[in-house]
Amino acid sequence: MLAYPNKLSASLSPLPAVVLLWGEDAGAIRQAAAVVAEATRVPLDDPFATCSFSLTDVASDPATLLDACLTMSFGASHKLVRLLPTGGDVPGASLTTLKDTVKALLESNTEGYTLVLPVPKSLEKRHGLVSLLEKHPRTLAVRFFADTARDLAGYLDTALQASGKTLTPSARQALLGGLGADREIAAREMEKLVLYAGDDAEITEDMVYASLAGATAGGAFRLADAVGSRDVALADTLIEQLLEEGEDLNQAFILTMRHLAKLHTLQTALASGVSPNDALYQLKPPPPKPAQAALLQQAGRYPAGRLAQLPKLTLDTLLQARSGTLSSASQLTFRRTLLSLAT
Numbered sequence: 001m002l003a004y005p006n007k008l009s010a011s012l013s014p015l016p017a018v019v020l021l022w023g024e025d026a027g028a029i030r031q032a033a034a035v036v037a038e039a040t041r042v043p044l045d046d047p048f049a050t051c052s053f054s055l056t057d058v059a060s061d062p063a064t065l066l067d068a069c070l071t072m073s074f075g076a077s078h079k080l081v082r083l084l085p086t087g088g089d090v091p092g093a094s095l096t097t098l099k100d101t102v103k104a105l106l107e108s109n110t111e112g113y114t115l116v117l118p119v120p121k122s123l124e125k126r127h128g129l130v131s132l133l134e135k136h137p138r139t140l141a142v143r144f145f146a147d148t149a150r151d152l153a154g155y156l157d158t159a160l161q162a163s164g165k166t167l168t169p170s171a172r173q174a175l176l177g178g179l180g181a182d183r184e185i186a187a188r189e190m191e192k193l194v195l196y197a198g199d200d201a202e203i204t205e206d207m208v209y210a211s212l213a214g215a216t217a218g219g220a221f222r223l224a225d226a227v228g229s230r231d232v233a234l235a236d237t238l239i240e241q242l243l244e245e246g247e248d249l250n251q252a253f254i255l256t257m258r259h260l261a262k263l264h265t266l267q268t269a270l271a272s273g274v275s276p277n278d279a280l281y282q283l284k285p286p287p288p289k290p291a292q293a294a295l296l297q298q299a300g301r302y303p304a305g306r307l308a309q310l311p312k313l314t315l316d317t318l319l320q321a322r323s324g325t326l327s328s329a330s331q332l333t334f335r336r337t338l339l340s341l342a343t
Contacts, residue, residue: 001016001134001135001136001137001139001140001141002134002141003140003141003142004142005028005032005142005143005144008032008035008036008140008142009035009039011140012035012036012039012140013039015039015040015078015114016114016138016139016140017105017106017111017113017114017115017138017139018102018105018106018114018115018117018133018136018138018139018140019036019114019115019116019117019139019140019142020117020119020129020130020133020139020140020141020142021033021036021116021117021118021119021120021142021144022117022118022119022120022122022123022130022141022142022143022144023120023121023123023142023143023144023145024120024121024144024145025120025144025145026085026120026121027187028144029085029118029119029120029144030085030118031187032118032142032144033082033085033116033118036114036116037050037080037082037116040078040080040114041078042078042079042080044080049078049079049080050079050080050081050082051068051080051081051082052081052082052083052084053065053068053081053082053083053084054083054084055083055084055086055090055094055095055098056094058083058094058097058098058101059091059093059094059097059098062097062100062101062104065081065101065105065115066101066104066105066108068081069081069105069110069113069115070105070108070110070113072112077112078112078113078114079112079113079114080113080114080116081113081114081115081116082115082116082118083098083115083116083117083118083119085118085119085120086118086119086120086122090119090122095119095122095123095127095129096128098117098129099127099128099129099132102115102117102129102132102133103132106132106136106138106139117129120144121330125143156172156175156190159187159190159194163190163194164201165194165197165200165201165202165203166201166202166203167202167203168202168203168204168205170204170205171203171204171205171207171208173205174205174208174209174258175193175208189211192211193207193208193211196211219238219241219242219245219247219252220242220247220251220252220255220256221255222234222238223235223238223239223242223252223255223256223338224252224255224256224258224259224260225259225294226238226342227256227259227260227338227341227342228256228259228260228263228295228298228302229294229298230301230302230342230343231342232339232342232343235338235339235342236339236342239252239335239338239339243331248331249330249331249334249335249338250321250330250334252334252338253317253318253334253337253338256338256341257310257313257314260302260307260310260341261310262283262287262295262299263295263298263299263302263307264307264308264310265279265282265283266279266280266282266283266295266296266299267299267300267302267304267307269282270299270300276296279296280292280295280296283295306341313337313341317333317334317337320333321333321334
């Protein structure tokens with residue numbers, strides 16, 4: 001059956017035979033998989049009551065998944081079988097094999113198991129696996145869309161209310177710009193920020209930047225500087241390194257746009273006759289002294305017209321990246337925009 005994320009817990013009684021968790025928000029899918037596992041009340045440390053398989057395992061030997069679901073566990077009334085979360089692009093043939101295996105499993109009419117299938121960013125609405133599990137009476141198919149700005153703002157308000165802390169307006173803007181579209185990452189960042197704030201009741205913009213920076217790959221900061229310096233060769237090299245390290249370019253993109261926004265602030269201030277020193281102190285937080293000369297130099301050389309288009313470019317890029325069904329398409333969108341900004 002078709003279900004919605006906010007109705008997932010209510011849809012788990014009675015326990016479905018198969019739960020498909022799919023869509024663009026990988027973090028929300030991981031959280032939902034944990035909710036389903038908890039609802040089965042199967043001890044996760046019991047090797048007879050629970051087992052996990054990768055999609056590669058299923059593709060190479062579908063019978064292993066069938067056997068795991070159809071074999072009753074010793075001393076447990078229910079069995080939990082989980083597909084390990086897929087990451088990024090998944091071969092179409094593997095997904096077809098998974099669909100055929102699940103179909104055969106359902107046709108057996110066996111009960112006493114729950115199969116959890118977290119498949120982020122690799123399926124489309126018309127895929128046979130989605131259609132099968134949306135229509136079958138003993139299954140659930142739940143799609144998780146990437147968070148919109150409104151979703152994140154609502155989540156932020158809820159998390160702050162629970163923590164008893166408040167945000168300054170500038171801190172709120174900085175946090176919304178840095179959270180990205182992955183709910184699980186956003187949750188971890190909020191927990192870290194609350195801890196960073198300690199006993200302070202109000203969270204400032206400086207706290208947000210300091211907290212977010214702690215989880216950002218060093219290459220992302222160097223990439224932002226390379227784009228500001230219009231060093232396209234270095235930017236290309238750093239993007240390759242980030243991808244090889246398994247980093248998502250979403251965070252590097254946000255960091256770069258924030259860096260370019262600083263250049264825009266400096267350009268505007270200098271054009272109005274403000275001294276370089278005073279212009280630098282209009283940035284929040286003010287840059288450390290070793291970085292000030294480079295920032296002023298970048299602000300003097302970067303095309304003003306391009307900086308004026310940053311808000312629209314940021315929104316267009318994020319919307320395009322989040323509309324893709326494959327993670328590689330999202331990474332390509334960020335890469336293309338970053339390199340164009342470095343030229």
